[in-house]
Amino acid sequence: xxxxxTARILMGPGPSDAHPRVLRxxxxxxxxxxxxxxVRMMDEVKAMTQQTLLTENHLTFVVSAPGSAGMxxxxxxxLEPGDECIICINxxxxxxxxxxxxxxxxxxxxxxxxxxxxxxxxxLKKALDKCxxxxxxxxxxxxxxxxxLQPMEEISEMVHDAGALLVVDAVTSYCGVPLxxxxxxxxxxxxxxxxxxxxxxxxxxxxFSDAAVKTLENRxxxxxSWFLDLSMVKNYWAGAKRAYHHTAPVSSVxxxxxxxxxxxxxxxxxxxxxxxxxxxxxxxxxxxxGFRYLVDEAHRLPNLNSVFLPEGLxxxxxxxxxxxxxxxxxxxxxxxxxxKIWRIGIMGESCTKNHVNMLVGALEELx
Amino acid sequence: xxxxxTARILMGPGPSDAHPRVLRxxxxxxxxxxxxxxVRMMDEVKAMTQQTLLTENHLTFVVSAPGSAGMxxxxxxxLEPGDECIICINxxxxxxxxxxxxxxxxxxxxxxxxxxxxxxxxxLKKALDKCxxxxxxxxxxxxxxxxxLQPMEEISEMVHDAGALLVVDAVTSYCGVPLxxxxxxxxxxxxxxxxxxxxxxxxxxxxFSDAAVKTLENRxxxxxSWFLDLSMVKNYWAGAKRAYHHTAPVSSVxxxxxxxxxxxxxxxxxxxxxxxxxxxxxxxxxxxxGFRYLVDEAHRLPNLNSVFLPEGLxxxxxxxxxxxxxxxxxxxxxxxxxxKIWRIGIMGESCTKNHVNMLVGALEELx
Numbered sequence: 001x002x003x004x005x006t007a008r009i010l011m012g013p014g015p016s017d018a019h020p021r022v023l024r025x026x027x028x029x030x031x032x033x034x035x036x037x038x039v040r041m042m043d044e045v046k047a048m049t050q051q052t053l054l055t056e057n058h059l060t061f062v063v064s065a066p067g068s069a070g071m072x073x074x075x076x077x078x079l080e081p082g083d084e085c086i087i088c089i090n091x092x093x094x095x096x097x098x099x100x101x102x103x104x105x106x107x108x109x110x111x112x113x114x115x116x117x118x119x120x121x122x123x124l125k126k127a128l129d130k131c132x133x134x135x136x137x138x139x140x141x142x143x144x145x146x147x148x149l150q151p152m153e154e155i156s157e158m159v160h161d162a163g164a165l166l167v168v169d170a171v172t173s174y175c176g177v178p179l180x181x182x183x184x185x186x187x188x189x190x191x192x193x194x195x196x197x198x199x200x201x202x203x204x205x206x207x208f209s210d211a212a213v214k215t216l217e218n219r220x221x222x223x224x225s226w227f228l229d230l231s232m233v234k235n236y237w238a239g240a241k242r243a244y245h246h247t248a249p250v251s252s253v254x255x256x257x258x259x260x261x262x263x264x265x266x267x268x269x270x271x272x273x274x275x276x277x278x279x280x281x282x283x284x285x286x287x288x289x290g291f292r293y294l295v296d297e298a299h300r301l302p303n304l305n306s307v308f309l310p311e312g313l314x315x316x317x318x319x320x321x322x323x324x325x326x327x328x329x330x331x332x333x334x335x336x337x338x339x340k341i342w343r344i345g346i347m348g349e350s351c352t353k354n355h356v357n358m359l360v361g362a363l364e365e366l367x
Numbered sequence: 368x369x370x371x372x373t374a375r376i377l378m379g380p381g382p383s384d385a386h387p388r389v390l391r392x393x394x395x396x397x398x399x400x401x402x403x404x405x406v407r408m409m410d411e412v413k414a415m416t417q418q419t420l421l422t423e424n425h426l427t428f429v430v431s432a433p434g435s436a437g438m439x440x441x442x443x444x445x446l447e448p449g450d451e452c453i454i455c456i457n458x459x460x461x462x463x464x465x466x467x468x469x470x471x472x473x474x475x476x477x478x479x480x481x482x483x484x485x486x487x488x489x490x491l492k493k494a495l496d497k498c499x500x501x502x503x504x505x506x507x508x509x510x511x512x513x514x515x516l517q518p519m520e521e522i523s524e525m526v527h528d529a530g531a532l533l534v535v536d537a538v539t540s541y542c543g544v545p546l547x548x549x550x551x552x553x554x555x556x557x558x559x560x561x562x563x564x565x566x567x568x569x570x571x572x573x574x575f576s577d578a579a580v581k582t583l584e585n586r587x588x589x590x591x592s593w594f595l596d597l598s599m600v601k602n603y604w605a606g607a608k609r610a611y612h613h614t615a616p617v618s619s620v621x622x623x624x625x626x627x628x629x630x631x632x633x634x635x636x637x638x639x640x641x642x643x644x645x646x647x648x649x650x651x652x653x654x655x656x657g658f659r660y661l662v663d664e665a666h667r668l669p670n671l672n673s674v675f676l677p678e679g680l681x682x683x684x685x686x687x688x689x690x691x692x693x694x695x696x697x698x699x700x701x702x703x704x705x706x707k708i709w710r711i712g713i714m715g716e717s718c719t720k721n722h723v724n725m726l727v728g729a730l731e732e733l734x
Binding site: 001002003004005006007008010012014015016017018023024025026027028029030031032033035036037038041044048064065066067068069071072076096099100102103104192194200201202222223224225226227244245246247248249250251252254255257258260261264323329334 | 368369370371372373374375377379381382383384385390391392393394395396397398399400402403404405408411415431432433434435436438439443463466467469470471559561567568569589590591592593594611612613614615616617618619621622624625627628631690696701
């Protein structure tokens with residue numbers, strides 16, 4: 001049975017278009033996951049992940065599963081039953097973190113704000129008044145369900161003043177907007193590959209600070225997930241002798257190696273600027289068509305544009321027409337915003353003025 | 368930075384060589400994981416997984432992570448804190464199941480036999496005498512660490528007579544030796560893609576019987592892993608409306624689709640016969656060279672040949688020479704057998720007389 005996928009233009013919340021070099025990398029013959037040549041390549045992946053995350057964290061690696069597993073990796077390794085934590089929720093993914101923390105047996109204190117808003121320092125302060133010494137505070141840098149971009153520095157200071165670890169979801173911000181792990185003192189961070197990195201989905205870059213590693217080492221109980229237990233995984237990614245833990249997804253690692261190379265060839269700051277520039281180009285055209293942004297301009301993620309449609313349009317029908325007639329994918333809303341907004345991604349290889357013009361041209365025809 | 372992997376001949380415990388059609392499939396452009404065209408393709412993957420597992424189980428799907436995550440999926444969904452279970456251990460992977468079951472908070476009764484042996488019905492009977500009504504009994508069909516092939520039918524009857532669910536690791540048997548999920552009344556089974564299926568590592572085919580699904584539905588507690596929680600995952604793979612859970616590894620699903628197609632084109636029974644035939648061909652040549660099998664002939668896995676080397680050879684040095692001078696990968700021993708045995712895989716695309724001749728020819732030079 002053959003499957004010859006239609007060539008789509010991917011402008012949803014991910015996956016975004018992959019560079020031909022990334023796709024070609026996956027067609028290379030397989031190697032053993034303990035082959036010395038493969039291990040050297042993993043070292044390069046680690047080094048490039050550190051460079052793109054702006055961190056020197058020794059425990060920087062790639063989880064062999066998608067971003068949600070990266071989220072779970074950070075939380076299950078740091079939380080133990082009875083621990084107290086604060087989880088900030090301003091969309092789907094903050095809610096998912098709270099669900100996972102609860103499954104770890106932790107007492108979860110939620111900071112909840114309206115979807116589309118950011119977490120203000122005052123919101124966190126209220127939570128810290130009730131729970132002054134949490135083990136960790138988790139929040140989402142770029143909320144993929146709303147397109148809100150969270151300022152990190154003031155929050156980070158408050159978290160560390162409380163003696164807590166700062167855990168950050170950077171799935172949709174990584175390689176698209178400024179993200180500075182060491183400067184912002186982030187202790188545990190996970191991302192995905194299929195957003196601004198423009199690799200296929202399936203892996204999750206993760207980094208742990210020394211303080212987070214220490215917390216891991218001081219656990220009293222076993223990590224509840226064997227597959228995600230970093231006390232073992234780290235021996236494969238960072239041990240002197242690469243101890244077998246599980247079989248790494250060889251072809252996907254080839255792909256992320258190539259995608260990271262492309263980011264560094266372009267340069268991180270240029271890449272951030274490109275996302276900003278194409279966002280402004282898209283924004284003008286969308287507003288002309290009557291689309292209205294969900295998130296205030298000050299906290300708007302440039303690479304994921306969450307917009308209300310002009311009055312009277314059937315969003316599902318229009319989205320299907322874009323896909324069927326133009327092969328363009330945009331995303332619908334999630335949760336409270338299902339049926340109400342679109343999420344238009346301009347991420348990585350999908351972040352070009354050509355993409356914007358294809359989308360806007362099609363919309364001008366269809367509306 | 369480029370990575371151009373050396374073309375290896377993969378004859379270890381996996382990954383095995385992938386067919387060019389499988390590699391090419393991954394180079395196809397990405398699609399959205401909710402694209403109707405991708406969803407139709409997932410339906411085909413599901414149908415082909417059912418066909419190759421010889422099951423009609425409705426809940427048959429592919430975990431978005433390697434075999435170890437498939438193992439964890441089966442156990443965390445079926446076990447709750449306080450449950451009693453019996454885990455049979457005759458190698459690394461039975462031990463791993465016991466570790467995971469323990470992390471689920473279950474009381475684990477171990478049946479332990481010498482590595483390289485199979486689990487005899489009498490061994491299980493002793494455990495059932497001590498724990499007459501376990502929630503599940505888990506064992507390994509093909510122990511990748513030793514090359515032992517476990518007979519299933521009598522064990523299955525005993526497990527069901529005890530009212531328990533039968534959980535099976537079929538990572539290394541799937542698509543290489545007879546494996547009959549419905550006929551053998553297996554309730555939960557996981558496999559891998561990088562063995563006899565000859566796809567890249569990174570996914571885990573899993574199937575749950577109706578009884579296992581009922582156990583899942585009757586849980587009193589949440590599944591401890593969010594990422595592997597089948598009460599949610601099944602809505603993406605089998606729900607009427609494909610609800611978003613996590614982003615599927617699109618390119619890896621392309622690959623398994625193509626690999627499954629190749630299995631069905633060849634025919635399951637012919638594929639089993641091919642593994643048997645090439646095994647006999649290899650066996651004769653290995654024994655001529657002085658290699659000695661670890662496992663008794665009656666319970667020997669044809670596709671993974673665990674052998675002691677002829678006296679006086681440095682296994683690590685010889686293995687490295689094979690890799691460096693001939694680009695041939697064979698596997699070393701795990702755990703108790705590290706430094707003592709080789710594991711020679713003839714799986715999927717690596718299961719040809721040409722592969723055997725390359726290996727044996729190289730060994731004749733090197734020894």
